[in-house]
Amino acid sequence: MQKNGGIELNQWNEKLSAPAASLAERQAVGRIALEHKHTYRILTEGGELLGRVSGKFAFEALATSDYPAVGDWVIADVLEAEGKAVIQRVLPRTSSFSRKAAGFTSDEQLIAANADYVFVVSSLNRDFNVRRIERYLVAVADSGAEPVIVLTKADACLNPEHYMEQLKSLGDLPVFVVSALDGTGIEELLALLGPGKTGVFTGSSGVGKSTLVNRLIGDARMDTGGIRESDERGKHTTTHRELILLPNGGAIIDTPGMRELQLAETEDLDASFPDIERLSESCRFRDCRHQAEAGCAARQAVAEGELEEGRLRNYMKMQRELAHVEQRAKQQEKLQEKRMEKRTRKRRKGERYD
Numbered sequence: 001m002q003k004n005g006g007i008e009l010n011q012w013n014e015k016l017s018a019p020a021a022s023l024a025e026r027q028a029v030g031r032i033a034l035e036h037k038h039t040y041r042i043l044t045e046g047g048e049l050l051g052r053v054s055g056k057f058a059f060e061a062l063a064t065s066d067y068p069a070v071g072d073w074v075i076a077d078v079l080e081a082e083g084k085a086v087i088q089r090v091l092p093r094t095s096s097f098s099r100k101a102a103g104f105t106s107d108e109q110l111i112a113a114n115a116d117y118v119f120v121v122s123s124l125n126r127d128f129n130v131r132r133i134e135r136y137l138v139a140v141a142d143s144g145a146e147p148v149i150v151l152t153k154a155d156a157c158l159n160p161e162h163y164m165e166q167l168k169s170l171g172d173l174p175v176f177v178v179s180a181l182d183g184t185g186i187e188e189l190l191a192l193l194g195p196g197k198t199g200v201f202t203g204s205s206g207v208g209k210s211t212l213v214n215r216l217i218g219d220a221r222m223d224t225g226g227i228r229e230s231d232e233r234g235k236h237t238t239t240h241r242e243l244i245l246l247p248n249g250g251a252i253i254d255t256p257g258m259r260e261l262q263l264a265e266t267e268d269l270d271a272s273f274p275d276i277e278r279l280s281e282s283c284r285f286r287d288c289r290h291q292a293e294a295g296c297a298a299r300q301a302v303a304e305g306e307l308e309e310g311r312l313r314n315y316m317k318m319q320r321e322l323a324h325v326e327q328r329a330k331q332q333e334k335l336q337e338k339r340m341e342k343r344t345r346k347r348r349k350g351e352r353y354d
């Protein structure tokens, strides 16, 4: 049953049936489809609602990631007459795909919650960059979702093999070659996104994420934009993350193209670079930085053509970034502690004069 663009709950996560059964009167389970200025568009069985978090929710939320994100399942009080909702609770996430928030914080920004697949989307043209894909894979690795590589614009590419070849160094990953124009690979993508499954498109601006969403739903629902001729980069057409229901029961989350994906503190390179981690064990020095140290097994593997130099460099670059983010997080923690101490001291002083 789908009414008013409503969502059929029982085909989704089985875990949802429990909270759905214990709902209070005038409460509903819903899924966050969009967020704009702290207002959320929520898909429920009864249709779409606009909602905000309750005062208690806002009071208790400590980090940005405590707030609902696109893809989240929530429990909300429904104010039927107004078509509005007040979000009380976010249900436990099965996955969270995030990045470091912009600026000096070490805060994480949730891109999508409860996705089964993160589709790392790249176009088969000059904008293709295997090292960029490698970086996205690090962010997917600790998300709880499965990474899938999607190569777009197959219709405009004479030699997809040239690009496929470069992906080999990333290990064994599912790769889809698609075209939103002539329909190549669309059925295969849809097959992954059956009832109860959610995917999220991520990748640079202009790679064709929104065009692909439109093709998947067979409707020009998302705005799409052109690309610059000079470098085939996009114009940042999509500005909001949005979850869209697919006719065959799945869901896809479209996201704005990113300039560069910033790694969050929690990220760990081991999972994405098992080859380099393995080599490191044979380096003479335990804390080898694989730069100019004697007896470096990683360098030797590069010299022998067993490891791509670009891959090793990318690994080292991300290692430096993560060290930096971690340091910043520690500094912030200390600052926070000091603030709390000061507050407690002030309060005690106050008490004495009471």
Ligand SMILES: Nc1nc2c(ncn2[C@@H]2O[C@H](COP(=O)(O)OP(=O)(O)OP(=O)(O)O)[C@@H](O)[C@H]2O)c(=O)[nH]1
Pocket: 152, 153, 154, 155, 156, 178, 179, 180, 181, 182, 204, 205, 206, 207, 208, 209, 210, 211, 212, 223, 224, 225, 226, 227, 234, 235, 236, 237, 238, 239, 255, 256, 257, 258
């Ligand atoms: N030839 C060809 N062009 C495509 C295809 N898919 C998308 N494009 C074109 O690529 C351009 C960018 O497409 P969008 O879908 O807006 O790209 P996007 O990834 O959503 O970009 P942002 O929203 O900025 O992140 C548009 O001009 C599309 O027409 C395709 O399969 N083949």
Ligand SMILES: [Mg+2]
Pocket: 209, 210, 211, 223, 224, 237, 238, 255, 256, 257
């Ligand atoms: Mg877009």
Ligand SMILES: [Zn+2]
Pocket: 280, 283, 284, 288, 289, 290, 291, 293, 295, 296, 297, 298, 299
């Ligand atoms: Zn080494």
